[in-house]
Amino acid sequence: MAAAFDLNNDGVVVIIGSGAGGGTLGNELAQKGVDVVILEAGARHEYEDFVNDEWDSFTQLAWKDKRTTSGDWRVAKDFPNLPAWIVKSVGGSTTHWAGASLRFQEHEFKTLSTYGKLEGANLLDWPITLSELEPYYAKAEAKMGVTGTNDWPRLPGNNNFKVLKAGADKLGYKECHTGNMAINSVERDDRMSCQQTGFCFQGCKWGAKWSTLYTEIPKGEATGHLEVRPNAMVVKINHDDSGKVTGVVYAEKDGKLQEQKARIVAVAGNSIESPRLLLNSASGKFPDGLANSSGQVGKNYMRHTTGSVYAIFDKPVHMYRGTTMAGIIRDEARHDPSRGFVGGYEFETLSLGLPFMAAFLDPGAWGRSFTTALDHYDHMAGLWIVGEDMPRAENRITLHADLKDEHGMPIADVHFDDHPNDTAMRNHAYKQASALYAAVGATRTFPTPPYPSTHNLGTNRMSEKAADGVVNKHGQTHDIKNLFVSDGSQFTTGAAENPTLTIVSLAIRQADYIATQMSAKTI
Amino acid sequence: MVTIYDGKPGLSRRELLKRGGIGALLVISGSAVISPEHAWGLETSALKPETMATLIQMARDIYPHDQVPDKNYAIAVKGHDEQAGKDAAYKTMIEDGIADLDKKSGDGGYRGLGWEDQRVAVLKQVEATPFFQAIRGGLVVSLYNQKEVWPIFGYEGESFSKGGYIARGFNDIEWL
Numbered sequence: 001m002a003a004a005f006d007l008n009n010d011g012v013v014v015i016i017g018s019g020a021g022g023g024t025l026g027n028e029l030a031q032k033g034v035d036v037v038i039l040e041a042g043a044r045h046e047y048e049d050f051v052n053d054e055w056d057s058f059t060q061l062a063w064k065d066k067r068t069t070s071g072d073w074r075v076a077k078d079f080p081n082l083p084a085w086i087v088k089s090v091g092g093s094t095t096h097w098a099g100a101s102l103r104f105q106e107h108e109f110k111t112l113s114t115y116g117k118l119e120g121a122n123l124l125d126w127p128i129t130l131s132e133l134e135p136y137y138a139k140a141e142a143k144m145g146v147t148g149t150n151d152w153p154r155l156p157g158n159n160n161f162k163v164l165k166a167g168a169d170k171l172g173y174k175e176c177h178t179g180n181m182a183i184n185s186v187e188r189d190d191r192m193s194c195q196q197t198g199f200c201f202q203g204c205k206w207g208a209k210w211s212t213l214y215t216e217i218p219k220g221e222a223t224g225h226l227e228v229r230p231n232a233m234v235v236k237i238n239h240d241d242s243g244k245v246t247g248v249v250y251a252e253k254d255g256k257l258q259e260q261k262a263r264i265v266a267v268a269g270n271s272i273e274s275p276r277l278l279l280n281s282a283s284g285k286f287p288d289g290l291a292n293s294s295g296q297v298g299k300n301y302m303r304h305t306t307g308s309v310y311a312i313f314d315k316p317v318h319m320y321r322g323t324t325m326a327g328i329i330r331d332e333a334r335h336d337p338s339r340g341f342v343g344g345y346e347f348e349t350l351s352l353g354l355p356f357m358a359a360f361l362d363p364g365a366w367g368r369s370f371t372t373a374l375d376h377y378d379h380m381a382g383l384w385i386v387g388e389d390m391p392r393a394e395n396r397i398t399l400h401a402d403l404k405d406e407h408g409m410p411i412a413d414v415h416f417d418d419h420p421n422d423t424a425m426r427n428h429a430y431k432q433a434s435a436l437y438a439a440v441g442a443t444r445t446f447p448t449p450p451y452p453s454t455h456n457l458g459t460n461r462m463s464e465k466a467a468d469g470v471v472n473k474h475g476q477t478h479d480i481k482n483l484f485v486s487d488g489s490q491f492t493t494g495a496a497e498n499p500t501l502t503i504v505s506l507a508i509r510q511a512d513y514i515a516t517q518m519s520a521k522t523i
Numbered sequence: 524m525v526t527i528y529d530g531k532p533g534l535s536r537r538e539l540l541k542r543g544g545i546g547a548l549l550v551i552s553g554s555a556v557i558s559p560e561h562a563w564g565l566e567t568s569a570l571k572p573e574t575m576a577t578l579i580q581m582a583r584d585i586y587p588h589d590q591v592p593d594k595n596y597a598i599a600v601k602g603h604d605e606q607a608g609k610d611a612a613y614k615t616m617i618e619d620g621i622a623d624l625d626k627k628s629g630d631g632g633y634r635g636l637g638w639e640d641q642r643v644a645v646l647k648q649v650e651a652t653p654f655f656q657a658i659r660g661g662l663v664v665s666l667y668n669q670k671e672v673w674p675i676f677g678y679e680g681e682s683f684s685k686g687g688y689i690a691r692g693f694n695d696i697e698w699l
Contacts, residue, residue, distance in 0.1 A: 052680070052681035052682060052683045052684075053680070053681060054668075055668050056655055131561075137593065156693075156694060157694060158688075158693045158694050158698040159692075159694060162694065162696050163699065165698070166699045191647065194689075194691045195681055195686060195687030195688075196684050196687045196688045196689040196693035197687030197688065197689075198682055198687070198688065199682070203685045206683075206687075222648075256541065291588060304675070315698040316677070316696075317696060318677070318692065318695075318696075320678065320679070321679075321682075321688040321693040322687075322688050322689075322693035323692070353678060353680070354667055354673055354676050354678035355664070355667045355668045357665075358663050358667035359663055359664070359669075364586045364659075365657055366586060367585070367587070367643060368587055370586070371586050371587050371588055374588070374667075375588060375590075375675060375676070377676040377677055377678055378676065378677025379677075440699065482556075499541065
C-alpha cells in the first residue's frame with residue numbers, strides 16, 4: 001500500500017511532478033526499494049473521473065494558473081495568458097497526451113555536429129548518443145505497451161487516418177502507418193484495448209492509453225515505498241551552507257506552507273514550472289537561482305515547430321471518431337537541408353471537437369470565411385505538424401517582475417520568437433500537407449497556426465560541459481549533486497519526435513543512476 | 524437574415540407582420556426579447572432589451588451559421604446581461620458599445636441595416652475595441668459549446684457511454 005512519510009524524514013527522494021518524468025522516476029525508484037515522495041501541484045482524478053467534453057475536461061485537468069507571454073509567436077497575441085496546454089493533475093500531461101511514442105533519430109542527438117553553427121540558434125550536441133539510450137527506449141516501449149514494438153500490433157486506422165494514407169500514397173510518401181502509440185492495441189498490463197472513443201486529449205476513460213496516473217503511480221504505491229501528495233505546489237527548494245539541497249517548501253490546498261525534508265530532490269514540473277522553481281529558489285549563495293552557474297536555467301525554451309492543416313472534402317470524414325492521433329507520415333522527419341531548413345518534421349493526424357476547433361482553427365477570426373469552415377466540420381480531415389525547432393537563448397522562461405500567484409511566487413513569463421529555420425520548416429509542411437489533401441480531393445485547406453504549446457522543452461538543458469547547460473547526462477545538475485531534473489526541460493535539442501518516450505527513457509536511466517549513487521553513498 | 528422590430532405598445536402582431544418580415548422575427552416587449560415564431564423569450568435584467576436584441580444580431584454577424592436558430596445566439600450572449608448586473612463598468616462598456624454601433628449605422632441603427640455585409644462593415648470599424656473583443660471572445664465558447672448546436676455541425680460529442688466508435692463507424696469512410 002501507499003507509503004506516508006514524515007515531513008522531517010530526510011532520507012526520502014522528493015520528486016516534484018507526477019507526469020512522464022516524475023511519475024516514472026518515482027515508480028522506478030520505489031521498485032528498487034528507495035523511499036519516494038512525489039509532490040503534485042494538481043488534484044488526483046482517476047480515469048473514471050475524466051469527461052468526454054473539451055471545455056469541461058480543460059477545466060478539470062489543464063494548468064490554468066496565469067502566465068504571461070512575449071515574443072513574435074502568435075500564441076502571445078491569441079492566448080496571452082495560456083502559452084501552454086499542459087496538465088495540473090496527478091499523472092501530469094500523460095493524462096492529456098496523444099500517445100505517440102517515437103525514438104529520436106541518431107543525428108538528433110548531435111545537432112551542432114550535424115547541422116553546423118546556425119546564426120541565432122544555440123545548438124549543442126547531447127552528452128549522450130542514441131546507442132546509449134536504446135536499451136532504455138526498449139524498456140520504456142515495453143513498459144508503455146507501444147504499438148509496433150514487442151510484437152504488439154498497430155492500432156486500426158480511423159477515417160482521419162485513411163484520408164491521410166490516401167494522400168500519402170498519392171504524394172509518394174513511403175512511411176505512413178498508424179504510428180507507434182502507447183495505447184493498448186490488445187489487452188495488456190491489466191488495462192483494456194483502445195475503443196476508438198476519441199477524446200484522447202481529455203484523458204482516456206478506458207485506461208487504454210498509458211498514463212503514469214494508472215500505471216507507474218499505483219505500481220509504485222504498491223511497493224510501500226512511494227507516497228504521492230496531490231495539491232502540493234512547490235514554491236522553493238532549500239539548501240544548506242555546503243550548497244546541497246535539503247528539502248522543499250510547498251503550499252497545501254489551503255495555502256498553508258509545509259517543508260518536506262529530502263536526501264535528493266528531482267524537479268519534473270515540465271519546462272515552464274521547472275525553471276520557474278529553480279529561479280525562484282535563489283538565495284544568498286545562489287543569487288541567480290539554483291543550478292544556474294551557467295546562466296542557462298530558463299533559456300533555450302523549445303516548443304516544436306508545429307502547426308496544423310485541416311481540409312474540407314465534398315464527402316463526410318468524421319475525423320473525430322477514434323484515436324485522436326491515428327497515424328503518421330515519417331518521410332519528412334529526415335535531415336535534408338535541400339528543403340531549405342535543417343532538421344525534419346513528422347505529420348500526425350489530429351482532430352479537435354467542434355468547441356476546440358472553433359477556438360483554435362484561426363484564433364480571433366470571425367465572419368463567413370471562418371464560419372463556413374466550421375459548417376463542414378464533419379467533412380474535415382486534419383493533421384498536425386511536429387518538427388524540430390531551434391534552441392535560442394532569447395526564448396526563455398523568466399520570473400515576472402511584478403505579478404505573483406496566490407502563494408506569492410512570481411508567475412512565469414514565456415518568451416518565444418520563431419527562428420527563420422522554424423518558419424521555413426512550417427511553410428514547407430503547410431505546402432506539403434495542403435498538396436496531400438488536394439490530392440485526395442480537398443475543396444479547401446486551412447493552414448492552422450500553432451496551438452498553445454503541448455511540447456515544452458529545453459529550459460534546463462543537458463550538456464557535457466557545465467558552462468553550456470544545467471544538467472549532466474544523467475539529469476543531475478552540474479552545480480548541486482543531489483538535485484536532478486527529470487522532465488523534458490533536460491532536452492539539449494528537441495528532435496522531430498513527440499517527447500514523452502524520450503522523457504520516460506531518460507527517467508528509467510536516471511533511476512538506475514540515482515539508486516547506484518545512493519548505494520555508493522556519493523549522494 | 525434576421526429582421527428585428529422594436530415593438531411599440533399596441534403594435535399588433537398583424538401590424539408587425541404587415542411590415543414585411545423576412546425570416547425570423549424578434550420582438551422587444553417590456554424587458555424581454557421575444558421570438559413569437561419560435562416560442563422563446565429572453566428576459567433582461569441589467570441591459571436594455573433593445574441592447575440584447577442588437578447583441579443577438581451582432582452575434583450572428585460575427586459567427587454566421589444560417590442553419591443555427593436565433594435561440595442559440597440568444598443563449599450565447601445572455602451571459603453579458605448577467606455580467607452587466609454584477610459590474611457597472613461592464614454594463615457601460617456593453618451599452619456604449621451598442622450605442623456606438625447604432626451611431627455608426629445611421630438613422631435606423633445597427634439592426635436597421637438590411638444586409639449582413641453592411642453590418643459587418645460597421646463591425647470592422649470596432650473590431651479592435653475591448654467591447655468587440657469581449658463579445659467575440661465570449662461567443663467562441665458560449666456558441667460552439669452548446670450541445671444543442673453540435674448535431675447541426677455533425678459533431679457527435681460524448682462517446683464513452685456508447686462504447687466509443689469501435690463498433691460505430693470509426694473507419695466507415697467509403698469514398699476514398
